[in-house]
Amino acid sequence: MYVKTLGCLGSSAPRCSAMHEMGIAMEILSIASASIPETLKGAKVHSIRLKIGKLTALVPESLRFCFDIVSQDTPLAGARLLIEEIPLVMRCDQCHNEWTLEGPSFSCPACESGRLTLLSGRDLDIESIEIEEEDNCSRMEGKA
Amino acid sequence: MEIKVVRKVLSVNERMAEQNRRLFFEKGVYVINIMSSPGSGKTALLEKTLSRIAADIPTAVIVGDICTTNDADRLALSGVPVLQINTDAFGGECHLAAHVIEKAVDELNLSGIRLLFIENVGNLVCPAEFDLGEDRRVVVMSTTEGEDKPVKYPLMFRTCHAAVINKSDLLPYLDYDLQQAKTNILTVHPEMPIFTVSAKTGEGMEAWLDWIKNRVREKSSGVK
Numbered sequence: 160m161y162v163k164t165l166g167c168l169g170s171s172a173p174r175c176s177a178m179h180e181m182g183i184a185m186e187i188l189s190i191a192s193a194s195i196p197e198t199l200k201g202a203k204v205h206s207i208r209l210k211i212g213k214l215t216a217l218v219p220e221s222l223r224f225c226f227d228i229v230s231q232d233t234p235l236a237g238a239r240l241l242i243e244e245i246p247l248v249m250r251c252d253q254c255h256n257e258w259t260l261e262g263p264s265f266s267c268p269a270c271e272s273g274r275l276t277l278l279s280g281r282d283l284d285i286e287s288i289e290i291e292e293e294d295n296c297s298r299m300e301g302k303a
Numbered sequence: 304m305e306i307k308v309v310r311k312v313l314s315v316n317e318r319m320a321e322q323n324r325r326l327f328f329e330k331g332v333y334v335i336n337i338m339s340s341p342g343s344g345k346t347a348l349l350e351k352t353l354s355r356i357a358a359d360i361p362t363a364v365i366v367g368d369i370c371t372t373n374d375a376d377r378l379a380l381s382g383v384p385v386l387q388i389n390t391d392a393f394g395g396e397c398h399l400a401a402h403v404i405e406k407a408v409d410e411l412n413l414s415g416i417r418l419l420f421i422e423n424v425g426n427l428v429c430p431a432e433f434d435l436g437e438d439r440r441v442v443v444m445s446t447t448e449g450e451d452k453p454v455k456y457p458l459m460f461r462t463c464h465a466a467v468i469n470k471s472d473l474l475p476y477l478d479y480d481l482q483q484a485k486t487n488i489l490t491v492h493p494e495m496p497i498f499t500v501s502a503k504t505g506e507g508m509e510a511w512l513d514w515i516k517n518r519v520r521e522k523s524s525g526v527k
Binding site: 178179182183186187190191194195196199209214215216217262263264265266272273274283284285286287288289290291292 | 304305306307308309310311312313315396397398400428429431432433453454457458459461489490491492493494
C-alpha cells in the first residue's frame with residue numbers, strides 16, 4: 160500500500176474560510192498593492208475596479224466580505240470593490256450568430272448548433288485602482 | 304487618481320497550470336481532473352476504474368480533501384501510487400489549485416506513469432474556476448442528486464469535457480429522471496459525452512474505460 164500525504168508542507172496562505180472568494184480576494188489585494196507606484200506608497204486606495212464575467216463562480220458579496228477581511232491593516236483597507244458585470248456573449252461556429260446568454264442554455268437560438276465560441280463572460284480582471292486625490296495633492300505639495 | 308492595472312486576477316494560477324501542463328506533456332502523462340459534489344462517488348468510480356485499467360496503463364492518483372486520508376487509503380488498495388492532499392494546510396481551501404498540484408507532483412514519482420487522476424475536493428462551485436494543467440476535466444453526478452445540477456452549476460458542466468452519471472444501480476428505487484438529467488447536461492454542454500455507470504456493480508463502465516484509454520492513446524501518439 161502506497162499512500163503519501165501532502166498537507167504538512169505548509170503554505171504562505173493564512174488560514175481562512177473554505178470559500179474560494181478568500182483566495183481570490185488575496186490575489187486582488189496582492190495585485191492591487193503591487194500596482195501602487197513607489198512614489199505613492201502609503202497613499203489611501205479609494206477603490207479597485209474589477210470586471211467579473213457572468214460565467215464565473217463568484218459571489219460579489221462574498222468577494223467584498225473577504226476583501227474587507229484580507230485588506231485590514233494594509234494601505235488598501237477600506238478600498239471599495241467596484242464590480243462591472245460582463246455579460247456572457249457567445250458566437251455560433253455554424254451560423255456566426257452572436258447573442259447574450261441570460262440562462263444556462265448553450266445552444267444557438269438561430270440554428271440550434273451546440274458548437275459555440277465564448278466571446279466574453281469568463282472575465283476576472285483588475286482594471287484599475289483609484290488613489291485618493293487629497294492625499295496625493297498634499298503629498299505633491301509637501302514635496303514641492 | 305486612477306492607475307491602470309489590467310491584469311487577470313487568476314494569472315498566477317494560470318501560469319502555474321501552464322507549467323504543470325508542460326511538465327505533464329514532457330513526461331507523457333495524461334491528466335484527468337475529476338470533480339463532483341460531495342458523495343456522488345468519485346472515489347468509488349476511481350476504485351472501480353483503477354481495478355480495470357491500472358494493469359494496462361501505469362496510473363497514479365492525487366486526491367484532494369480538506370481533511371483525512373480516507374479516500375487515499377481506499378484508493379491505495381488498488382496498488383497504484385496515491386498522494387493525498389489535505390487542503391487544511393493550504394488554508395482549508397474548497398478546491399485544488401495549480402500550485403498545490405505542482406507540489407504534489409514533486410512528491411509523486413511520475414516516471415513510467417501514463418495516466419494521472421486528480422480527484423478534486425467535493426464541490427461543484429470553486430474547483431471549476433481553477434485550471435490545474437489537466438488534459439481533461441470530468442464531472443461526476445449521481446442518481447441520488449437532483450437532475451438539475453447541470454443548470455444550477457453551469458460553469459462546472461460547461462468547463463468539463465465529459466460527464467459521468469453514477470449510481471445507476473439505484474435507478475429502480477429512485478424517482479430520478481435519467482433522461483431529464485441527460486437533457487440538462489446537454490443544455491449546458493450540447494456535445495458532452497455522458498457515461499451512465501454504477502461504480503458499485505460495474506454496469507456501464509466499459510464505455511467510460513474506453514473513453515479514457517482512447518484519450519491516453521491519443522496523447523501518447525501526439526494527437527490531442
